[in-house]
Amino acid sequence: MPDASISLLVNGAPVSVTPGTTVAAAILMxxxxxxxxxxxxxxxxLCGMGICFECRATINGFAHTRSCQVLCEPGMDVRTA
Amino acid sequence: xxxxxxxxxIGAGPAGIAAAVxxxxxxxxxxxxxxxxxxxxxxxxxGAALPAAARNWIAKLDASSVVRLHGWHVFxxxxxxxxxxxxxxxxxxxxxxxxxxxxxxxxxxxERFLPFPGWTLPNVMGAGGLDAMVRGGLPxxxxxxxxxxxGPLLLAVAAHLAHRNAKVVAIxxxxxxxxxxxxxxxLLSQPGKVMxxxxxxxxxxxxxxxxxxxxxxxxxQGSLESxxxxxxxxxxxxxxxxxxxxxxxxxxxxxxxxxxxRIQNGFVETDKWQQTSIPGVxxxxxxxxxxxxxxxxxxxxxxxxxxxxxxxAAIGLVQKRSRxxxxxxxxANAVELDPRLREIPSAETIVCRCEDVPFxxxxxxxxxxxxxxxxxxxxxxxxxxICGAATQFLFGWGADSVRPPVLTASFSSLAAASxxxxxxxxxxxxxxxxxxxTL
Amino acid sequence: MSEDWDVVVAxxxxxxxxxxxxxxxxxxxxxxxxxxxxxxxxxxxxxxxxVVMDDSPAQLALTSYSQGLWxxxxxxxPAGAEYESCGTLWVASDEEEMExxxxxRALYATVGIASEVLDSHSLSEAEPHLSPALAGALLVPxxxxxxxxxxxxxxxxxxxxxxxxxxxxxxxxxxGDGLVRLNDGTELRAPRIINALGSEATxxxxxxxxxxxxxxxxxxxxxxxxxHHQLVELGYLKSxxxxxxxxxxxxxQPRKTGQVLLGSSRxxxxxxxxxxxxxVAAMIERARVFMPEIGTLSAIRIWTGFRAATPxxxxxxxxxxxxxxxxxxxxxxGLGITTSLGTAKVLVDYLVDGETQIPIDPYLPAxxxxxxxxx
Numbered sequence: 001m002p003d004a005s006i007s008l009l010v011n012g013a014p015v016s017v018t019p020g021t022t023v024a025a026a027i028l029m030x031x032x033x034x035x036x037x038x039x040x041x042x043x044x045x046l047c048g049m050g051i052c053f054e055c056r057a058t059i060n061g062f063a064h065t066r067s068c069q070v071l072c073e074p075g076m077d078v079r080t081a
Numbered sequence: 082x083x084x085x086x087x088x089x090x091i092g093a094g095p096a097g098i099a100a101a102v103x104x105x106x107x108x109x110x111x112x113x114x115x116x117x118x119x120x121x122x123x124x125x126x127x128g129a130a131l132p133a134a135a136r137n138w139i140a141k142l143d144a145s146s147v148v149r150l151h152g153w154h155v156f157x158x159x160x161x162x163x164x165x166x167x168x169x170x171x172x173x174x175x176x177x178x179x180x181x182x183x184x185x186x187x188x189x190x191x192e193r194f195l196p197f198p199g200w201t202l203p204n205v206m207g208a209g210g211l212d213a214m215v216r217g218g219l220p221x222x223x224x225x226x227x228x229x230x231x232g233p234l235l236l237a238v239a240a241h242l243a244h245r246n247a248k249v250v251a252i253x254x255x256x257x258x259x260x261x262x263x264x265x266x267x268l269l270s271q272p273g274k275v276m277x278x279x280x281x282x283x284x285x286x287x288x289x290x291x292x293x294x295x296x297x298x299x300x301x302q303g304s305l306e307s308x309x310x311x312x313x314x315x316x317x318x319x320x321x322x323x324x325x326x327x328x329x330x331x332x333x334x335x336x337x338x339x340x341x342x343r344i345q346n347g348f349v350e351t352d353k354w355q356q357t358s359i360p361g362v363x364x365x366x367x368x369x370x371x372x373x374x375x376x377x378x379x380x381x382x383x384x385x386x387x388x389x390x391x392x393x394a395a396i397g398l399v400q401k402r403s404r405x406x407x408x409x410x411x412x413a414n415a416v417e418l419d420p421r422l423r424e425i426p427s428a429e430t431i432v433c434r435c436e437d438v439p440f441x442x443x444x445x446x447x448x449x450x451x452x453x454x455x456x457x458x459x460x461x462x463x464x465x466x467i468c469g470a471a472t473q474f475l476f477g478w479g480a481d482s483v484r485p486p487v488l489t490a491s492f493s494s495l496a497a498a499s500x501x502x503x504x505x506x507x508x509x510x511x512x513x514x515x516x517x518x519t520l
Numbered sequence: 521m522s523e524d525w526d527v528v529v530a531x532x533x534x535x536x537x538x539x540x541x542x543x544x545x546x547x548x549x550x551x552x553x554x555x556x557x558x559x560x561x562x563x564x565x566x567x568x569x570x571v572v573m574d575d576s577p578a579q580l581a582l583t584s585y586s587q588g589l590w591x592x593x594x595x596x597x598p599a600g601a602e603y604e605s606c607g608t609l610w611v612a613s614d615e616e617e618m619e620x621x622x623x624x625r626a627l628y629a630t631v632g633i634a635s636e637v638l639d640s641h642s643l644s645e646a647e648p649h650l651s652p653a654l655a656g657a658l659l660v661p662x663x664x665x666x667x668x669x670x671x672x673x674x675x676x677x678x679x680x681x682x683x684x685x686x687x688x689x690x691x692x693x694x695x696g697d698g699l700v701r702l703n704d705g706t707e708l709r710a711p712r713i714i715n716a717l718g719s720e721a722t723x724x725x726x727x728x729x730x731x732x733x734x735x736x737x738x739x740x741x742x743x744x745x746x747x748h749h750q751l752v753e754l755g756y757l758k759s760x761x762x763x764x765x766x767x768x769x770x771x772x773q774p775r776k777t778g779q780v781l782l783g784s785s786r787x788x789x790x791x792x793x794x795x796x797x798x799x800v801a802a803m804i805e806r807a808r809v810f811m812p813e814i815g816t817l818s819a820i821r822i823w824t825g826f827r828a829a830t831p832x833x834x835x836x837x838x839x840x841x842x843x844x845x846x847x848x849x850x851x852x853x854g855l856g857i858t859t860s861l862g863t864a865k866v867l868v869d870y871l872v873d874g875e876t877q878i879p880i881d882p883y884l885p886a887x888x889x890x891x892x893x894x895x
Contacts (some may be wrong), residue, residue, distance in 0.1 A: 279885050447689075450557055
């Protein structure tokens with residue numbers, strides 16, 4: 001039986017991913033940028049391992065969460081800057 | 082959450098897994114902590130077919146009595162024998178007070194990034210960075226990728242991407258062909274590594290392989306559209322969807338430094354049994370020297386056994402380890418950075434990505450701290466993990482001091498650290514209340 | 521190597537930088553000596569709060585005078601100095617503290633500092649994340665915040681532009697009788713030497729009544745709009761007052777970057793810079809009383825620094841003992857940033873013609889020698 005896909009919201013829009021997908025990947029599947037830099041540049045993950053902080057997003061109300069370290073869960077509410 | 086361990090291992094890459102398994106086998110109550118959701122660290126990251134060694138060790142870990150703390154990051158060392166960790170994932174931030182008799186630091190390494198015009202564009206990632214994102218579910222099928230930088234990681238990443246049906250259009254290694262050939266000859270003493278290299282190259286055989294070559298610009302509006310490569314005095318553009326660019330690895334030293342471990346030549350100093358300058362604190366894997374998986378497994382096992390007071394069982398491993406030391410030196414020589422890489426940032430190129438500090442702002446400062454205090458370079462949440470390796474290469478600056486939290490933590494978690502500190506915050510607050518009512 | 525100057529300033533923290541700038545602006549040939557980074561000592565460890573405080577009439581005079589000088593300088597400061605006239609809110613927990621608020625307003629008015637009393641409702645509107653259970657506050661709109669290391673750097677660079685010379689990185693080995701010796705053998709000769717070494721001033725003058733008072737700070741990731749003014753509890757004065765015990769007070773600041781800076785703690789007798797988690801927790805718990813949601817903010821760094829504290833909480837400004845060439849500008853405790861410009865003006869006015877805009881007497885170092893003589 002195939003793994004059920006997971007549905008979550010990225011900036012209000014529904015996204016479906018396979019289990020084991022990180023929130024960072026889900027964000028990038030919704031658009032090329034993950035955050036805006038302090039001078040307004042579009043940014044996306046760089047290191048993939050939780051140290052560059054480019055993937056920060058607000059996940060279920062918690063700001064500045066490193067989305068590459070978080071697995072998608074059903075019903076998650078993800079917001080990017 | 083409060084727990085006590087005989088042996089606490091920080092980092093669940095190959096070194097940490099091996100250390101925890103051997104510690105538990107020796108009868109110790111062992112804990113293994115890592116901020117990723119699954120074990121394997123970077124090189125054995127879940128989400129791709131893992132090599133046999135990885136599957137075997139992870140199976141051993143699963144069958145062991147090791148207490149698993151995945152999805153936690155250490156943020157403070159409030160007193161001797163105790164570390165504070167915070168839950169990394171989105172749920173209500175929780176703090177954990179982790180007491181230990183012996184500590185094994187297996188914090189691994191991270192990629193070195195060198196700035197160049199356009200490197201902050203979305204879809205420019207590290208080589209390991211893109212690999213990790215792909216393992217985390219980023220679709221790659223049909224995407225055009227340029228892999229660049231330096232080190233054995235490039236071929237491994239290119240092979241993996243090719244397996245995912247990405248179009249690896251070029252692989253650019255900054256080291257000159259002559260140096261790579263010398264390194265390959267050196268590897269003949271370790272046939273396993275040679276086969277691995279051949280397999281990787283075969284997997285990415287459709288990609289042009291360039292040496293003495295590096296990206297000088299990433300181009301695009303809003304996200305990457307093409308990369309400008311340079312080799313010798315030739316420059317050319319390649320259209321692509323992703324650039325996976327990393328200049329080898331630098332050790333994650335923040336926790337060892339915070340604990341006061343002696344650092345020598347940029348790595349944690351350890352003795353024959355992987356013990357650091359702090360009795361009872363051990364270190365294994367990349368933080369002691371970049372040497373790859375086999376060496377990490379040996380060092381992890383030695384550390385686990387030594388921490389469990391079973392050094393006799395580690396003697397054979399120590400002998401095997403000494404044969405790997407040469408690889409560490411050979412690798413370091415092979416990936417030495419071309420000085421011309423210092424010329425690729427333009428004045429406007431962002432060096433500190435957290436604070437958007439451009440290259441031109443940094444001239445005239447004499448140290449990391451000097452630059453940080455006056456330009457904000459290194460002041461952001463990554464605390465210099467990304468820009469520090471770059472400024473070391475560009476300007477020769479050593480790393481600034483490590484201050485807690487080692488990784489960001491909530492105020493609630495910081496407050497929880499006082500329970501493990503040498504005296505209680507309630508004493509101070511009670512005294513405060515008394516003072517407020519006098520006067 | 522030996523060089524002649526009109527003034528040598530030891531220390532390029534905010535106070536030394538201000539003194540050097542004042543000297544250079546008056547055409548005095550000025551040398552500045554700094555052992556480390558400009559503004560890298562207590563200047564880099566404080567909150568950068570420019571605040572009028574009334575622990576004593578002398579403190580009120582110096583802080584109000586100096587706050588005005590910062591307002592005049594503001595337009596010339598570079599962007600990196602992050603000067604913001606965000607104002608201070610002195611927060612009152614109960615009716616007793618509201619009486620203090622009214623008293624403070626009247627007192628500040630006597631030195632020309634305008635302020636406004638906010639009741640509980642208007643306080644909530646001004647700062648929505650403050651606990652609604654608070655009684656009110658005093659708003660002092662002319663107070664501000666800045667980022668001190670860049671302000672110090674600006675003052676030093678402008679001094680150099682005006683003809684001063686920076687000797688860095690060099691340590692002052694000895695200073696007195698018109699001669700300053702540096703650790704590389706350089707000798708600087710000047711009829712006036714200003715010791716602006718903060719908590720390190722005692723390395724040159726061991727008898728100085730200056731003690732180190734350790735403080736902790738925590739800074740967060742960016743939360744623009746979480747707080748708008750520098751928020752200080754009225755009990756802050758009592759914390760700064762207390763000589764014997766470790767203490768904390770609610771003190772929180774919005775930075776121009778949107779980061780939130782949390783202070784403040786005080787400890788005597790703690791000479792090393794390691795972070796003390798019991799102090800950090802006490803600061804956070806105290807802050808939670810005033811801003812209950814603070815627990816969720818993400819902290820990116822904790823650091824410590826040493827204030828230079830004197831027995832009467834006033835700085836040492838003026839000549840020292842029997843050496844007519846030696847002057848002090850040190851011992852500013854938690855008000856170094858605020859009073860740096862005022863200190864410089866008062867000291868240099870005193871040096872040039874003795875006519876200061878506010879009386880220098882309360883700050884003269886001789887007050888301690890006098891009191892010892894009378895003990």
